[in-house]
Amino acid sequence: METKVDQTLDCKGLSCPMPMMKLAKAVKGLKSGEVLEMLGTDPGTKSDLPRWCNKTGNTLLDESELPGGISRFLIQKK
Amino acid sequence: MSEKSKETGVLGQLFKTFFAKHWPVWVGGIVLGTLNILLFAIKSPWGASGGINNFGENVYRLIGIFGLENSTHLNASFYGMLCLFLVIGSFIGALLSKEFAFRIPPKGELIKGFIGGGLMALGATFGIGCTIGAFFSGMPAMSGGAVIFTIGLFLGVIVALKYLMWEMEKFPGFSSGKSFTFLAGTGKSGIWQKWAGWIALIITLIIAYQYSGGNKIMTWFIIIGMLMGLISQRSRFCIVKAFRDPFMTGEADGSVGVMAGLLVGLFGFTIIKYFGIGVGDVALRTREMTWVFPHFFFRAAIGGFIFGLGMTIAGGCAVGTLWRVGEGQVKLWASALGFLIISPISKLFIVPPIVAAIPQSWDFKNYLPDYLGYSGAFALIVLIILIWYVFVKWNEKTGKFSAY
Numbered sequence: 340m341e342t343k344v345d346q347t348l349d350c351k352g353l354s355c356p357m358p359m360m361k362l363a364k365a366v367k368g369l370k371s372g373e374v375l376e377m378l379g380t381d382p383g384t385k386s387d388l389p390r391w392c393n394k395t396g397n398t399l400l401d402e403s404e405l406p407g408g409i410s411r412f413l414i415q416k417k
Numbered sequence: 418m419s420e421k422s423k424e425t426g427v428l429g430q431l432f433k434t435f436f437a438k439h440w441p442v443w444v445g446g447i448v449l450g451t452l453n454i455l456l457f458a459i460k461s462p463w464g465a466s467g468g469i470n471n472f473g474e475n476v477y478r479l480i481g482i483f484g485l486e487n488s489t490h491l492n493a494s495f496y497g498m499l500c501l502f503l504v505i506g507s508f509i510g511a512l513l514s515k516e517f518a519f520r521i522p523p524k525g526e527l528i529k530g531f532i533g534g535g536l537m538a539l540g541a542t543f544g545i546g547c548t549i550g551a552f553f554s555g556m557p558a559m560s561g562g563a564v565i566f567t568i569g570l571f572l573g574v575i576v577a578l579k580y581l582m583w584e585m586e587k588f589p590g591f592s593s594g595k596s597f598t599f600l601a602g603t604g605k606s607g608i609w610q611k612w613a614g615w616i617a618l619i620i621t622l623i624i625a626y627q628y629s630g631g632n633k634i635m636t637w638f639i640i641i642g643m644l645m646g647l648i649s650q651r652s653r654f655c656i657v658k659a660f661r662d663p664f665m666t667g668e669a670d671g672s673v674g675v676m677a678g679l680l681v682g683l684f685g686f687t688i689i690k691y692f693g694i695g696v697g698d699v700a701l702r703t704r705e706m707t708w709v710f711p712h713f714f715f716r717a718a719i720g721g722f723i724f725g726l727g728m729t730i731a732g733g734c735a736v737g738t739l740w741r742v743g744e745g746q747v748k749l750w751a752s753a754l755g756f757l758i759i760s761p762i763s764k765l766f767i768v769p770p771i772v773a774a775i776p777q778s779w780d781f782k783n784y785l786p787d788y789l790g791y792s793g794a795f796a797l798i799v800l801i802i803l804i805w806y807v808f809v810k811w812n813e814k815t816g817k818f819s820a821y
Binding site: 349351352353354355356357359360361363364367380381382383385386387390391394404405406407408409 | 439516518521526581582585593596597598601604653655658661662665666667668670732733741746748749813820821
């Protein structure tokens with residue numbers, strides 16, 4: 340079943356630290372249980388984002404690769 | 418899944434160990450620290466800003482301005498070649514793990530990259546060194562100036578991080594907009610990247626071999642530079658991250674990775690200096706004073722601060738910029754361009770008049786063992802690393818100093 344996405348954050352083309360800064364800010368603005376879709380192309384995000392979720396208690400629901408080198412992450416706010 | 422992994426042979430498994438996932442940063446730190454010792458053993462320690470400055474001098478030499486016709490040609494410059502092959506090594510690492518792509522960011526990010534690179538050039542030329550020469554190598558070299566440079570870096574990073582957060586709140590449009598990605602290696606169609614990676618690796622080894630007749634040191638600088646780029650790319654070894662993340666997301670992994678590298682380097686450098694290993698024809702004192710620059714304290718403090726500002730805005734220090742260039746991150750191309758264009762200008766025209774105006778007693782070579790003995794200096798550097806470790810770990814738990 341496709342997860343309902345409440346907000347999408349486009350970080351394509353951005354380099355570290357912008358994706359993580361934008362992500363942290365966007366998640367701050369969500370209500371508990373809401374889901375953020377993040378699209379990015381920085382390979383660093385693939386290791387930074389799961390670690391950050393682990394630390395902050397937010398849930399990384401899904402991580403997938405889209406065509407064109409884009410990583411897609413679904414994060415549910417704690 | 419299990420069937421698939423059965424099909425993978427022993428060499429396939431080995432390949433996956435290196436290129437399927439990112440390495441822990443501390444693994445990268447330890448290996449980079451070790452390679453740094455090897456560089457020192459055969460010549461002198463790792464540095465990055467000197468190599469980028471050499472790129473810039475070669476550009477101006479080709480254009481024929483600033484009277485740089487006597488500057489060292491790139492193919493004869495140890496540190497120029499080290500930096501060049503660091504970029505190529507990262508390119509190889511990115512290709513073999515199918516992570517290479519041209520990633521073109523929004524315009525505002527390109528501008529920030531260029532300005533950050535220019536600031537790094539000013540900081541490196543004034544402070545005599547960058548995050549590698551005056552920190553990752555300078556601390557293990559037991560240079561008092563490196564300790565001051567590090568404090569300057571910290572302050573610069575904190576100020577620039579505040580700026581980035583302010584910019585994101587007030588002008589979110591600056592870092593958004595049209596972006597493009599080309600030649601990405603995702604999916605089956607990206608298999609060409611692996612082939613290209615092997616070809617680039619073979620070409621690198623052939624070039625290194627070409628030097629082995631008359632210039633054996635260069636052969637090793639090429640190979641070690643390539644390995645340093647590959648390892649930095651795979652472990653995402655980044656000194657900006659080490660300084661910045663505790664104040665941003667509170668993450669400590671990047672910092673611990675850098676500390677691991679510092680500690681390994683400290684052991685190796687101390688042994689080389691203490692026993693005068695590789696001293697050759699030069700005096701023992703010269704070997705001891707390697708990578709101890711005349712910047713204690715004023716030039717180190719100001720240079721470190723400006724460099725800290727620049728690397729945070731660019732999103733990569735000298736080496737972090739180079740390996741991200743190899744991975745195809747175009748923001749860091751702008752940063753490298755800013756660095757190499759500004760560096761020779763700053764060295765020729767901006768730094769000399771300022772240095773002439775400051776008293777010599779403000780900038781001398783401070784070698785910590787001269788004051789504390791070898792054991793005292795060694796213990797001091799270990800203590801600084803330990804305090805930093807306790808701080809980042811405590812902050813990771815409590816989030817006291819992190820913004821998010």
